[in-house]
Amino acid sequence: xxxxxxxxxxxxxxxxxxxxxxxxxxxxxxxxxxxxxxxxxxxxxxxxxxxxxxxxxxxxxxxxxxxxxxxxxxxxxxxxxxxxxxxxxxxxxxxxxxxxxxxxxxxxxxxxxxxxxxxxxxxxxxxxxxxxxxxxxxxxxxxxxxxxxxxxxxxxxxxxxxxxxxxxxxxxxxxxxxxxxxxxxxxxxxxxxxxxxxxxxxxxxxxxxxxxxxxxxxxxxxxxxxxxxxxxxxxxxxxxxxxxxx
Amino acid sequence: xxxxxxxxxxxxxxxxxxxxxxxxxxxxxxxxxxxxxxxxxxxxxxxxxxxxxxxxxxxxxxxxxxxxxxxxxxxxxxxxxxxxxxxxxxxxxxxxxxxxxxxxxxxxxxxxxxxxxxxxxxxxxxxxxxxxxxxxxxxxxxxxxxxxxxxxxxxxxxxxxxxxxxxxxxxxxxxxxxxxxxxxxxxxxxxxxxxxxxxxxxxxxxxxxxxxxxxxxxxxxxxxxxxxxxxxxxxxxxxxxxxxxx
Numbered sequence: 001x002x003x004x005x006x007x008x009x010x011x012x013x014x015x016x017x018x019x020x021x022x023x024x025x026x027x028x029x030x031x032x033x034x035x036x037x038x039x040x041x042x043x044x045x046x047x048x049x050x051x052x053x054x055x056x057x058x059x060x061x062x063x064x065x066x067x068x069x070x071x072x073x074x075x076x077x078x079x080x081x082x083x084x085x086x087x088x089x090x091x092x093x094x095x096x097x098x099x100x101x102x103x104x105x106x107x108x109x110x111x112x113x114x115x116x117x118x119x120x121x122x123x124x125x126x127x128x129x130x131x132x133x134x135x136x137x138x139x140x141x142x143x144x145x146x147x148x149x150x151x152x153x154x155x156x157x158x159x160x161x162x163x164x165x166x167x168x169x170x171x172x173x174x175x176x177x178x179x180x181x182x183x184x185x186x187x188x189x190x191x192x193x194x195x196x197x198x199x200x201x202x203x204x205x206x207x208x209x210x211x212x213x214x215x216x217x218x219x220x221x222x223x224x225x226x227x228x229x230x231x232x233x234x235x236x237x238x239x240x241x242x243x244x245x246x
Numbered sequence: 247x248x249x250x251x252x253x254x255x256x257x258x259x260x261x262x263x264x265x266x267x268x269x270x271x272x273x274x275x276x277x278x279x280x281x282x283x284x285x286x287x288x289x290x291x292x293x294x295x296x297x298x299x300x301x302x303x304x305x306x307x308x309x310x311x312x313x314x315x316x317x318x319x320x321x322x323x324x325x326x327x328x329x330x331x332x333x334x335x336x337x338x339x340x341x342x343x344x345x346x347x348x349x350x351x352x353x354x355x356x357x358x359x360x361x362x363x364x365x366x367x368x369x370x371x372x373x374x375x376x377x378x379x380x381x382x383x384x385x386x387x388x389x390x391x392x393x394x395x396x397x398x399x400x401x402x403x404x405x406x407x408x409x410x411x412x413x414x415x416x417x418x419x420x421x422x423x424x425x426x427x428x429x430x431x432x433x434x435x436x437x438x439x440x441x442x443x444x445x446x447x448x449x450x451x452x453x454x455x456x457x458x459x460x461x462x463x464x465x466x467x468x469x470x471x472x473x474x475x476x477x478x479x480x481x482x483x484x485x486x487x488x489x490x491x492x
Contacts, residue, residue, distance in 0.1 A: 052328065059332040060324060067320035074313035075387075078306060082298065086305040141321075146392040 019114060026109045027136070027152055028202055033143045036061070040139035041132065043117035058135035065138030066097075068146070072153045073097055080164050095167050102130030105157060108223055109203070110195075111136065156202070160222035174232035181239070187211050191231070193224050207231045211239075265360060272355045273382070273398055274448055279389045282307070286385035287378065289363035304381035311384030312343075314392070318399045319343055326410050341413050348376030351403060354469055355449065356441075357382065402448070406468035420478035427485070433457050437477070439470050453477045457485075 016034045019041070023031050031037050042048060044057035070093070077084075077092050084092065095101075106112070106129025112121060115132060141149045166173060182189045189211050196206035206220045209231040216238055219230035262280045265287070269277050277283050288294060290303035316339070323330075323338050330338065341347075352358070352375025358367060361378060387395040412419060428435040435457050442452035452466045455477040462484055465476035 050328075054328045055331070060330070060335060063332045063335045064320050064324045067317040071313040071317040074310050078310045078384075082296075082300045084306070085301070086309045089306060089309045 022114055023136075026111075026203065027140065027156060029140060029144065029148070029152060031143060036139045036142045037136075038116075040135040041111070041114040041116055043115055043119065045118035046116055047118075058132065061135040061138035061142075062131050063138070064141065065134035065136065068141045068149055069097060069134065069137050069153065069157075072150045073158075075150075076154075076158055076162075077164075081168070092164075092167060096162055099127065099130055101161070102133050103127060104129075104223075104225070105161065106130050106133035108205070109133065109136075156222075160226050173229065174236045175229055178232045178236055178239075182211060188213070191228050193228060196220060209235050211235065268360055269382075271443075272357075272449060273386065273402060275386060275390065275394070275398060277389060282385045282388045283382075284362075286381040287357070287360040287362055289361055289365060291364040292362055293364075304378065307381040307384035307388075308377050309384070310387065311380035311382065314387045314395055315343060315380065315383050315399065315403075318396045319404075321396075322400075322404055322408075323410075327414070338410075338413060342408055345373065345376055347407070348379050349373060350375075350471065351407065352376050352379035354451070355379065355382075402468075406472050419475065420482045421475055424478045424482055424485075428457060434459070437474050439474060442466060455481050457481065 016038065019037060020031050020034055023029060023037055039056055040058050040061050042057050044055060044059060046057070048056040050056055073093050073096050074089070077089050077096070081089060081092060103126045107126075111129060111132040112124075115128070117124075137149060137153070140152055179189065181187075189209070190213075191207055191209055193205055193207040196204050202222060204220055204222055205224045205227045207218065207224070207227040207230075208215050209217045209219075209228070217231040217234035219227045219234060221227040221230055262284065265283060266277050266280055269275065269283055285302055286304050286307050288303050290301060290305060292303070294302040296302055319339050319342050320335070323335050323342070327335060327338060349372045353372075357375060357378040358370075361374070363370075383395060383399070386398055425435065427433075435455070436459075437453055437455055439451055439453040442450050448468060450466055450468055451470045451473045453464065453470070453473040453476075454461050455463045455465075455474070463477040463480035465473045465480060467473040467476055
């Protein structure tokens with residue numbers, strides 16, 4: 001009996017260490033209370049309950065994380081868009097914390113790899129990624145407090161993903177210009193984007209952009225979107241003469 | 247010219263001192279950056295602009311305050327309702343931060359007295375009270391940070407106003423029982439509720455509850471609602487025999 005117990009607890013602790021390392025890699029944060037992160041990656045299909053019989057799953061942390069993320073983004077928008085009235089600020093925030101955007105974040109962070117579930121991954125819709133991301137924010141908040149969570153969101157969400165000028169429609173997307181140009185000129189294009197951590201502590205993505213099977217630009221950044229935009233900008237300037245003489 | 251300037255700046259500073267004292271009385275917080283509180287009480291009808299030409303009004307702070315209040319209440323609900331799933335937590339939070347509830351808070355705090363506006367008070371709807379309350383939360387957050395704002399919301403909002411068991415429908419409201427009993431028995435009732443700060447640093451309310459013009463109970467609390475509920479409970483026990491034999 002004792003032997004089983006020992007094996008069981010040593011397995012738990014190995015799992016926890018792997019989770020802790022994974023979170024450190026994604027977020028740059030060293031977990032203190034690993035329990036709360038374990039909860040953030042537990043799907044309700046695991047049917048776990050706490051000592052009081054309350055279900056353990058990431059859903060409740062998702063609720064908390066959504067609220068914390070909402071305030072952090074609200075303050076960011078409040079400072080960045082000094083000319084906007086309440087309605088405009090609300091609109092800008094919805095763009096940033098859109099379901100689509102949260103799913104993209106969760107996917108780029110590869111959060112599903114940490115999820116404990118009885119449901120096969122293929123049976124989940126896209127929203128699981130955004131939900132796990134919100135739950136992770138909730139866990140960081142409970143473990144580290146508001147300031148540290150705000151700092152995490154600035155470094156890992158706002159800086160790599162949010163381009164306020166683009167959201168305000170003030171600057172153009174090089175990727176969309178390029179795609180439009182390709183379509184108009186019957187060129188094939190391909191963005192080959194892949195995870196490329198290299199020597200960095202946090203996750204990076206690299207992209208090779210080919211037009212008509214010729215690699216025209218490469219780029220590397222902390223999000224897929226940013227890497228693709230960077231490569232598109234490079235390709236845009238390489239092609240500039242052709243594009244501007246259309 | 248110099249004289250005018252002097253008179254003008256001394257008037258501003260007297261206004262600021264009065265505002266600072268008022269905020270201290272309502273919130274228990276001594277403002278550090280008075281500018282941000284002045285903004286929280288400036289209606290857009292004042293048509294003020296900052297150095298960059300951006301309008302100064304409480305609307306933007308209202309947006310920020312709404313988000314901060316939302317997270318603080320989310321964490322409170324998260325801890326207080328361990329059995330609730332995401333949907334239930336969301337529902338509980340909506341009840342607490344309902345428009346009606348925020349307006350009640352703003353009114354109890356008497357925030358309209360600090361408002362700078364060109365619009366006569368009678369022309370405002372009830373929502374101005376809730377909006378000013380949200381803007382005040384935004385101002386406290388910018389002036390004092392998350393922890394202090396959370397502390398203010400706990401002391402001045404959650405503790406006096408939020409009864410989680412009542413919100414969950416687990417306990418009854420003595421006020422509604424009493425009113426129902428009066429109506430059934432053709433009794434007149436009157437809650438005479440008034441501000442009664444007395445010796446306390448923060449605002450208190452007293453209530454005299456009369457049934458058929460006879461004062462049946464008195465109570466005192468930090469919100470009108472709480473004082474009335476307290477008086478109703480006292481009256482309920484005074485009348486208990488009559489009520490239970492209906």
